[in-house]
Amino acid sequence: MANKKIGNFEAIALVLTVMVNHVILNLPKSIISSSSSAAIINVLFISIVVLGIVFLICKLLEKFPNLDILDIANFLGGKVLKSIIGILFLGYFIFTVSTILRSFSEGLKIVFFPRTSVATIMILLLLAIVITNKLGFQAIVRSNLFMMPIFLFTILFIFFANIQNFTVQRMLPLLGEGIYTTFFAGLSNLFAFSGIIYLYLIPPYLKDAKSQKSISFVSIGASAVCLLVSVATLLFISPNSIISEEIFPLYLASRNIEFGRFFQRLDAVFLLIWIISITAYLSISFSFATRVFQKLLNFEHAKWYTALFTLFIFAIAILPENMYQINFIETKIYPYIVLILVFGLGLALLVFANIKYYLIEKKKGAVSIDKASI
């Protein structure tokens, strides 16, 4: 495990990569569709709420240093609960990788490769994922950290380069369709911060367990800024009707960028960077899927079943018949899975584990929960 430990910046980039890639795909589209002109207010609101939740998670994890959610589930309910939680998390990662793989491949096909089959694009991306996973977890996390400034730069660049095309009045009326839609129904947009799932899983990989709190706040704070910037870009640049039609809404924004007659059509560069970004994200999620599986079945090596996982993900990714079904999965199913698993089940598990911890502490005096005691 010692050689698999990751530093603070690597951990921050790891959590941030979830937000960056969902922003590239269609997260801002979902938020603008549900909140219309109040999208910015809604993002600010859910960011504050999510920072509160992160504070709660950090507090709840304090008693379980270096333990991930599977270890905590094992502490709370033994092997049965650990298996249930493990299967749910495994299912989440496989579902996420499959959906994003298919969605991005379909988008690439429409934009750049109209004559190439989606399966071919998916196979190439899956090959990249398998090769990076062969290189190891640290290689993936480090290369992700290396590329993260470039990924973030593209999002910020699109915002600043488009300022001249902004119509700021599009954020009026400020509360969009009303207080209820913006603040209460808008709470469902918490799914945007699905990167929190990594906060449950990274503690065993951290070099410095004490920095868990700062990693959590910095990564989620940066994710909130990233989301705010992308939502503002799209809201100010185009009407809602066209954003909801676009495959990659941020790509639409990048198509408007030009600097005189010399620098035009920069969108191709952005798409190239985003292909690398998506590959990094898929590799990380895939790596976590294999790790959860490995932990569930107590396997020592992950090599032989990565190929099986790849085939399984490919099989799930080709299941949706068309873009309508993919959009339905992304906008109607995925958010609820995140809300239930990350914000519901994950938090409930931590709360109950803490209650059990205090009950044991009360019974036996001060105890220290670590791997040896589980």
Next chain:
Amino acid sequence: MIRHLYRYVVIFIVAILFSSAFVGAHSVQSVDDLAYAVAIGFDVGETERIKVTFQFTRPNSSGENNSGETAPSVIDSVEASCIDSAVNLVNTFVSKEVNLSHCKVIVFSEEMAKQGISKEIYSLMNKVEVRPDSNIIISTGTAEEYIQSVKPSLENLVAKFYEILPRSSEYTGYTSDIHLIDFFNKLESKFEEPIAILRNPCA
């Protein structure tokens, strides 16, 4: 021995998978296989809803012409119910596949503009090939007349002429550089009205 065999099998599978990416290479399109439209014109149709005029540039026409004459372009018109049908119709009789990614101007006749062009603007915005920075022009005559009348005297390439012309708004006050995205945004806006460049085919 088995370990070596396993390695060779993995290398073989990876090679097969990689080569699958190039299976479609025989159908890859090169620039020579595409007909690039530099201008599209929309008029009211006689038998169908709209009459669409495409102006294509001939590949390598810039290299052939060193005498200072304007490079020749090809103009084709079809009547169809929408832009997609029109592109499909043109594809049936031109030898190359129509590509709109280098379309510089979109011309509407005044008559068509008066009837309403929001359907066409929506269709164009939803086409990935069409750039949002294409200029919108309203012709006082028909769009076909305007496209046929464009014979730049100081420019060899008609595509460059279309690109430079609207930029004269930077040093004159007689025109404006209106892009498709600006036009669409204003069309959708609740507090702005869309405007376009007005051109006379006879001028």
